Amino acid sequence: MLEVVAMNEVDAEAAETGGADRIMAVADRRSGGLTPDPKTVAAMRKTTSLPIRVVLRAKDGFRTSEPELGRLCRAAAAHADAGADGFVFGFLHADHTVDLSATARLADAVLPLPWTFHRVIDHAAEPEAAWRTLRLLRGLDSVLCAGAAGGVGAGMEALLRRAARDARLMLVGGGLRRRHVPALAAAGVRAFQVGDAVRPVGGGPQAPVDAARVREWRALVDAAADR
Secondary structure: OEEEEEOOHHHHHHHHHHOOOEEEEOEOHHHOOEOOOHHHHHHHHHHOOOOEEEEOOOOOOOOOOHHHHHHHHHHHHHHHHHOOOEEEEOOEOOOOOEOHHHHHHHHHHHOOOOEEEOHHHHHOOOHHHHHHHHOOOOOEEEEEEOOOOOOHHHHHHHHHHHHHHHOOOEEEOOOOOHHHHHHHHHOOOOOEEEOHHHOOOOOOOOOOOOHHHHHHHHHHHHHHHHO
């Protein structure tokens, strides 16, 4: 499965043209992705038939508050009405343990739609405990992870170890490069996410998705899965 990070309907159209399987809709890629405007998701929905997962994240970082969580629950409903097929979120306490209460509340709010645990897992103080905690949450069907806060390049060893137990849940993204895919696929990983890698080199966070680059990644992921 190939997921592409998209910021608008132009990105969404290019992702589908290039052969992506799913879109993660975000605003402000500089901060790692915040919740977009529902109007943006509605425009994507008119442009593409691909599933759209919307990031539910109000600010940089992984902590949240009660008022903020209420706003995110309301945002989830608005995005579902706009055409979202699922969501992406996750929270940590100040001590970098999973904020199970906040995450579970939002998970219940988005049901029956599925959701992805955001790259929070890479910032957890005890990743093993965090993975165990995730199994308590309803509706979760994937965990976006890079193996380390610094990205896939720094986290490859951790990803390969984790794949022995949780390959079916892993959506690997965050600095993913082409050279990483064969080893991850050989370990059982079947879901990959790309953002910068399908945009022009040096184009910056606002650069549009390039359908030709998506097509190259589509071929790469398919070839790795066939081995």
